[in-house]
Amino acid sequence: AAGVIQSPRHLIKEKRETATLKCYPIPRHDTVYWYQQGPGQDPQFLISFYEKMQSDKGSIPDRFSAQQFSDYHSELNMSSLELGDSALYFCASSLDKWWGQQGATYGYTFGSGTRLTVV
Amino acid sequence: AQTVTQSQPEMSVQEAETVTLSCTYDTSESDYYLFWYKQPPSRQMILVIRQEAYKQQNATENRFSVNFQKAAKSFSLKISDSQLGDAAMYFCAYRGIKAAGNKLTFGGGTRVLVKP
Numbered sequence: 001a002a003g004v005i006q007s008p009r010h011l012i013k014e015k016r017e018t019a020t021l022k023c024y025p026i027p028r029h030d031t032v033y034w035y036q037q038g039p040g041q042d043p044q045f046l047i048s049f050y051e052k053m054q055s056d057k058g059s060i061p062d063r064f065s066a067q068q069f070s071d072y073h074s075e076l077n078m079s080s081l082e083l084g085d086s087a088l089y090f091c092a093s094s095l096d097k098w099w100g101q102q103g104a105t106y107g108y109t110f111g112s113g114t115r116l117t118v119v
Numbered sequence: 120a121q122t123v124t125q126s127q128p129e130m131s132v133q134e135a136e137t138v139t140l141s142c143t144y145d146t147s148e149s150d151y152y153l154f155w156y157k158q159p160p161s162r163q164m165i166l167v168i169r170q171e172a173y174k175q176q177n178a179t180e181n182r183f184s185v186n187f188q189k190a191a192k193s194f195s196l197k198i199s200d201s202q203l204g205d206a207a208m209y210f211c212a213y214r215g216i217k218a219a220g221n222k223l224t225f226g227g228g229t230r231v232l233v234k235p
Contacts, residue, residue: 033222042210043164045222056222088162092223108154108223110164 002026004111006091012117013081021076021114025093031055032074033108034066035090043090049074050096081118088113121146123213125226132201133234139186140196140229142211152214153187153194154223159207167209170194198231206233 005024013019025032031050035043045058049068060066063081068074078085092108122145132138144153155167170178170187177185182199198205211226 035223037162042225042227043223045224048222058222090164092164108166110156112161112163 004091004093004109006111006114008114010115012119014119015081017081018079019081019116021089023074023091023111025072026109029093029095031094031096032068033092034076037088037090083118086116086118088115121213121224123211123224123226125211125229127229129230131232131234134201134203136201137197137199138201138231140209142194142226144192144213148215150216154212155196156210156212157207158210201233203233203235206231
């Protein structure tokens with residue numbers, strides 16, 4: 001079965017450079033999420049998109065931006081990189097049905113992550 | 120805001136034995152989803168089990184089962200007949216259902232060690 005594809009798997013950047021991470025959700029999944037996981041920490045939510053619109057936002061730095069494209073893939077753009085941005089970045093996708101005030105989710109599927117190292 | 124707490128940083132279990140991981144959460148919502156994720160050394164996040172809050176019956180997936188106590192806001196995971204491959208970090212997670220695209224909120228994780 002198709003999974004969530006993230007690219008690249010590993011990325012090394014210098015301070016103040018920019019980086020772009022890509023995420024290709026499971027086909028027909030309509031929601032994409034981005035998480036950041038530092039060493040020894042639990043994943044921290046950055047941002048999510050439902051049907052190409054931003055749906056929820058976490059503690060994402062202003063230096064970071066993201067979008068979801070017409071084919072549902074998403075990109076996380078990070079500028080002015082800092083040493084503290086070194087982390088594992090996960091993308092996840094889900095099929096969320098939305099009706100009225102409530103929705104349903106069939107669970108998240110995570111990608112393998114992009115390991116970003118800022119030197 | 121919802122919070123998820125895992126009070127056990129690390130648990131050790133003998134192979135073939137049973138281990139129970141605890142998780143408590145805080146929410147004002149009446150309907151939500153709870154999950155347990157496994158993160159092995161490869162750091163891939165793998166869904167272990169999922170529970171809908173409106174369901175009274177506890178979810179089970181092979182050797183994995185949960186004890187969901189809604190009133191107590193408790194969601195523990197039991198791993199039966201532990202295997203060496205169960206060694207990993209386990210995260211409890213909460214998700215509301217008020218809107219599409221809502222985030223998963225994770226607990227701090229519990230590291231499970233399996234002794235042969």
